[in-house]
Amino acid sequence: MTVSDQPERVQAATLRPVAPGMEKHLDVYYPILDHGFIAVKDYMGDDGSVLSMARMSYGRGTKTVSDDRALLRYLMRHMHTSPFEGCVIKLHVKLPIFVMRQWVRHRTASLNEYSARYSMMPDEFYMPDAQHLAVQSTDNKQGRGATLSAEQADAVRALLEQDAKHAFASYHRLLNQDEDGTEIEPDTVGLARELARIGLPLSTYTQMYWQTNLHNLLHFLKLRADRHSQWEIRVYAEKILELLADWVPLTAEAFTDYQHQSAKLSRMDLELVRAMLAGKATIDDADQYGLSKREARELAETLGLMG
């Protein structure tokens, strides 16, 4: 399904809560990576929905909390998560299969994926830009280190492209169908789609409708908009963060302040920080407080004590 297959949207009247900042994004297909996209297909609720849900719980007791922003920040800060479940977002996402495989690990969501058993996969695969090709990180066993030289990047891209094109050519030979669905060899049968696709690369683009509530979306964003997540999924998460700010601005702000840019300090971290504030220790005493070298380094970073 291409973007142009989408039915035209028409404006209609509703009595439901409307988030004006989100309306403008409906059915706008934002390009991500070389062939991917994110589009908002539907949403339910806004900041006010979070507040209504919370206020129903508190009953008369909330009369004292007059300020919407203060209440919303209170909920985020104290991890009163259920009111955030009252908002829902449905996205149409096109993404490489290796990114999809990370995405589906978030189980508290609904999803429907394009079926490669039912339909032919389009000839689209992810080709990293040269600037995103990097060597294996040495200190982070699951990350990237320095960017490749231009020359080496060219060689990598050439190899990836040639192999992916080759795999798609084989796919069509196996199906005996070209990209338009036209038979290639007359009087020859094609292999079943569910088998022919097994040789396609993990860079092949797939697509899905993905729907989750705001609470679970924030959890997804916390993990996937983090600098430790693979860059190719992070760009999707960062786009969603932008949409979030237009959809539920109070929630987005509170999320930034109390979750996304927060830090968790362990029992040992706290003891050390208390001692530091009392002038009884410095970050160099970290091992005496039970912090590992890595923990000490990360705490120093959190506290702005790096060099």
Add this chain to the structure above:
Amino acid sequence: MTVSDQPERVQAATLRPVAPGMEKHLDVYYPILDHGFIAVKDYMGDDGSVLSMARMSYGRGTKTVSDDRALLRYLMRHMHTSPFEGCVIKLHVKLPIFVMRQWVRHRTASLNEYSARYSMMPDEFYMPDAQHLAVQSTDNKQGRGATLSAEQADAVRALLEQDAKHAFASYHRLLNQDEDGTEIEPDTVGLARELARIGLPLSTYTQMYWQTNLHNLLHFLKLRADRHSQWEIRVYAEKILELLADWVPLTAEAFTDYQHQSAKLSRMDLELVRAMLAGKATIDDADQYGLSKREARELAETLGLMG
């Protein structure tokens, strides 16, 4: 929170799918039982949303299925449940606590309940009508049998009412607050709300926002609109069934035909039915096919062979 505390709804324009049959129900508080209600607070999607989600999966492969109703019935019949997750409903429900305790067993939903730690419980409790008071069923260990005599029903109602009123009077004495929140005894402290409420009866009304997707809603309805469920929760489920028909009419029809009024036949049932159709057996041979007496009786009922 009483109904009149609800903010006034205003109509606004949206590009989202709108279900006209559901718009008219928004914020309409339908009375259930003596003090309960159900109101639709928000919804997402319509029959078309189910179809879009399915069609995205099937890609070009769905071109042959031109008919919306046929596709939707196909999905329901073959238990292709994920497209139904693309619709969501949010209800405001007021219900007795013993009904709430059955309701929360459905875990795949979001809910926020009125907090009896945070706020005082209003003096409202469920009093069954005489016609719904029945003796313990003898054949169904968890159900009701014959209705009580008018005289006995009056006695039961008098006892239930007197005890509930008594419990609420004690509640206010413990809190040292009357129903309006006014102090009863000056210069006397009140017991914490989280403790004072422990003497309230299970018939006390509570309320919640409850939100679930269409797939999980249908599962809830299959179990709770069933004649084996307790009557006091069934009346809520039956009201939701009515709302369903206005919200997603194609889904509601398919649900009736393929789920709600379907029957599951066991391996043994099927063997017996095959033999019956071949003229080699009658329902009286059920035990030879491995059916218990109860299974035979239920199969006879399913097949319209009772008396």
Add this chain to the structure above:
Amino acid sequence: MTVSDQPERVQAATLRPVAPGMEKHLDVYYPILDHGFIAVKDYMGDDGSVLSMARMSYGRGTKTVSDDRALLRYLMRHMHTSPFEGCVIKLHVKLPIFVMRQWVRHRTASLNEYSARYSMMPDEFYMPDAQHLAVQSTDNKQGRGATLSAEQADAVRALLEQDAKHAFASYHRLLNQDEDGTEIEPDTVGLARELARIGLPLSTYTQMYWQTNLHNLLHFLKLRADRHSQWEIRVYAEKILELLADWVPLTAEAFTDYQHQSAKLSRMDLELVRAMLAGKATIDDADQYGLSKREARELAETLGLMG
């Protein structure tokens, strides 16, 4: 079902991981509150199971992590939660209904509760000790403040007890059955159990089998062993914390250090702490950094700066 109805356990050989510290707790019924209990009915896995699951993911890459404790602490610290899902615990819990109603809010668990539609509820209800009777807290709208005077506590207990006994007497009259199941009035029918129970108080004891995995258990403990949770559920959580230390000692230690006794610092908290460590601010400058009064007070507490 009383404890004595439990089948006798016999020791048998298994090739599964065995947690010696947990074996001694199997089927030991630990009393909680006045009539409640917690008993471990079954468990799966131990600290080693968490580590095996993690090591399978990392493949050859984990060869460098030789130390079990270090790896386990790394997982806890970095919220690599899925390996903790590989351990499971099944508890038999007897608890007042108002506690049960808080407990079931944790949806990612399996539970089976005693059915008051199917069977008669035993005459057992929770009576708080005088020392746990307290006034409504003034600064925490959902908590307790000062303990009641002995005199007032006696009055509260007398009222609660009398009302609960009265409710159970009515229950038996409605059922026309005494506590042993003997008919009270001959030639009189009893009300269905599912109706007769609606007058019982929220303090009535129920029981359940409750099963969850270690990841979800830790989340439950973080919320329910917290000082903001109601005391009557906290005593259950604290007992489970004790069992945890015997079952999975490395996990329990890491949970204490990185979760239970950790603190989350918001973006604003962090900026203030950085300034304090650089000697550019004190806790009294909190409002300039965007902290509310409450946030400033709580941060001071976290940092050991109170008085």
Add this chain to the structure above:
Amino acid sequence: MTVSDQPERVQAATLRPVAPGMEKHLDVYYPILDHGFIAVKDYMGDDGSVLSMARMSYGRGTKTVSDDRALLRYLMRHMHTSPFEGCVIKLHVKLPIFVMRQWVRHRTASLNEYSARYSMMPDEFYMPDAQHLAVQSTDNKQGRGATLSAEQADAVRALLEQDAKHAFASYHRLLNQDEDGTEIEPDTVGLARELARIGLPLSTYTQMYWQTNLHNLLHFLKLRADRHSQWEIRVYAEKILELLADWVPLTAEAFTDYQHQSAKLSRMDLELVRAMLAGKATIDDADQYGLSKREARELAETLGLMG
């Protein structure tokens, strides 16, 4: 991780329920497909655990149900699913990525997968046997039809094998590491693992620990041991069905009778069958009862009326 890396199991005593039929499978690696396997790593509970959970719910009310088998079949037949959640199984599974992608759609399970960001993927990919290579089905848009000719199968296998080998050769060139982890070109950096893997085919083997409770396992088996599921996942499901029969024999039997070999009849199917049994209709009248052609054909099959 290869099978030989597994720690040796030792027998130990436990007071937990032991399923003797399952003990013999622990850590036995059953080969599936050409390079895959299934092994039971741990389990919790047995048929007796299901029964205990159910009996706790029913309280004294179950005294009349003396027979274990009858109670278990009653639970299965009436979809009383929660007692089945009391048993848990943990499997180690090695499987092609395209099978994994179907498997993870079952969200109510815990899983940990081998990380291709953290570790190098072994050179193993799935090559279908000639007998499993089939043309696209014409009547089932997501299935296979007739088996390929020997000659065509040879051509398909040659193409798949050559392409997969080529992709793995490129993978090693990109990583600058051979299969043993030895550097290929000295003084040359390797591409990060998370990038190098994107060219690997969907037939590449991965592995996971997968854990689910018995209720969710039965749901998995109902869908994946079905003849409409792709053959390559069905062989895993069929192996699990065998393990099930040894682990929980009563449950496995009841599952076969009431779920796996049951059939659901729609409202229209039932009306037609009633008429047929009353001698008022035949299967040829199906359209008058509202059945589509496909529904009529499938009902005829269910009722043993095909030719």
